[in-house]
Amino acid sequence: MADAKVIPFDDDRSRSGGASRPARRRTGAAGPGSGRGDGSAAPVSALPGAQVPEQPAEAGEAGEAEHEEPRHAMGADGSSGGWDRRIAGGLAFLRRRVTGDYDVDEFGYDKELTDQVLMSVLRPLADKYFRVEVKGIENIPSDGGALVVANHSGTLPLDGLMLQVAVHDHHPAERHLRLLAADLVFHLPVVNELARKAGHTLACAEDAQRLLERGEIVGVMPEGFKGIGKPFGDRYKLQRFGRGGFVSTALRAGAPIVPCSIVGAEEIYPMIGNAKTLARLLGFPYFPITPTFPWLGPLGALPLPTKWTIQFGEPIPTDGYPPEAAEDPMLMFNLTDQVREQIQHTLYKLLVQRRSVFF
Numbered sequence: 001m002a003d004a005k006v007i008p009f010d011d012d013r014s015r016s017g018g019a020s021r022p023a024r025r026r027t028g029a030a031g032p033g034s035g036r037g038d039g040s041a042a043p044v045s046a047l048p049g050a051q052v053p054e055q056p057a058e059a060g061e062a063g064e065a066e067h068e069e070p071r072h073a074m075g076a077d078g079s080s081g082g083w084d085r086r087i088a089g090g091l092a093f094l095r096r097r098v099t100g101d102y103d104v105d106e107f108g109y110d111k112e113l114t115d116q117v118l119m120s121v122l123r124p125l126a127d128k129y130f131r132v133e134v135k136g137i138e139n140i141p142s143d144g145g146a147l148v149v150a151n152h153s154g155t156l157p158l159d160g161l162m163l164q165v166a167v168h169d170h171h172p173a174e175r176h177l178r179l180l181a182a183d184l185v186f187h188l189p190v191v192n193e194l195a196r197k198a199g200h201t202l203a204c205a206e207d208a209q210r211l212l213e214r215g216e217i218v219g220v221m222p223e224g225f226k227g228i229g230k231p232f233g234d235r236y237k238l239q240r241f242g243r244g245g246f247v248s249t250a251l252r253a254g255a256p257i258v259p260c261s262i263v264g265a266e267e268i269y270p271m272i273g274n275a276k277t278l279a280r281l282l283g284f285p286y287f288p289i290t291p292t293f294p295w296l297g298p299l300g301a302l303p304l305p306t307k308w309t310i311q312f313g314e315p316i317p318t319d320g321y322p323p324e325a326a327e328d329p330m331l332m333f334n335l336t337d338q339v340r341e342q343i344q345h346t347l348y349k350l351l352v353q354r355r356s357v358f359f
Contacts (some may be wrong), residue, residue: 108196136312145212150260152227155269212253244336261346264308
């Protein structure tokens with residue numbers, strides 16, 4: 001029997017422009033005409049659906065025939081197949097939405113919609129508009145529950161959404177942040193449904209504990225409306241963190257507390273005034289007046305393109321405390337103060353390091 005010869009193929013090229021995948025090859029039974037006696041490479045079979053050019057009868061023309069695959073089978077940059085898969089994936093996604101063939105958890109979280117739609121909408125805002133720089137992402141565990149505690153600011157709660165994108169896109173495990181939101185979020189039409197789909201839930205100890213015990217990353221901003229609605233003159237000065245309910249929840253679940261400092265959100269809507277009467281009429285905690293809103297109308301609602309930095313600090317473990325520690329008010333006060341001081345100190349450090357509000 002003659003020795004077998006290795007038939008070289010052209011290098012596989014990714015048809016998606018990004019992730020690599022094995023090349024599909026058409027196979028057949030070996031026959032007398034399947035090998036090349038002169039050692040030349042056999043022609044690569046065309047992909048399914050592509051037009052196959054006629055093969056020359058002479059072996060000397062085989063090399064030219066290999067490169068006569070029509071241009072529309074693969075674009076010059078190899079992206080045609082990628083677009084085909086995107087369109088097919090999009091149609092499959094729409095079919096599942098129409099037929100209801102998708103899953104939501106007990107809180108209304110829709111992972112597929114969040115990954116494929118909501119994150120895709122928020123990602124350009126984080127990467128291109130605010131140019132969010134993420135530091136210390138390794139302080140968020142790869143598995144198991146953890147409570148991320150962050151400062152809150154910006155007049156509108158965009159910082160929570162950018163925090164959600166930062167955790168998902170920068171963590172090696174692509175973990176999802178389940179934010180605890182105020183009652184007002186779930187009373188607003190459209191916003192209510194989108195918040196549930198994105199994994200947000202009511203800021204109550206019971207829901208937070210259940211999520212932590214399930215191994216989720218939970219996000220909380222204890223300043224609440226006091227932080228997000230504070231005047232511009234008090235920027236980066238942390239407000240009171242409440243009674244330490246988030247610490248009690250972490251203690252009961254045995255989950256670590258990860259302090260998080262966000263710089264850049266304070267300047268997107270510089271709040272120079274508060275129309276309190278109008279806020280009461282509308283049922284809002286405040287009605288902001290900024291240098292652009294309401295003077296410029298809808299255009300004034302466009303946030304300023306500030307440069308953001310999100311830094312996750314060293315986690316504070318809670319699994320070493322006894323079960324009754326969650327009922328100790330002094331311990332909760334001390335841990336709450338420790339988290340608040342760590343966030344405030346990091347804010348000052350980041351402010352000293354940044355060159356400009358916008359760069």
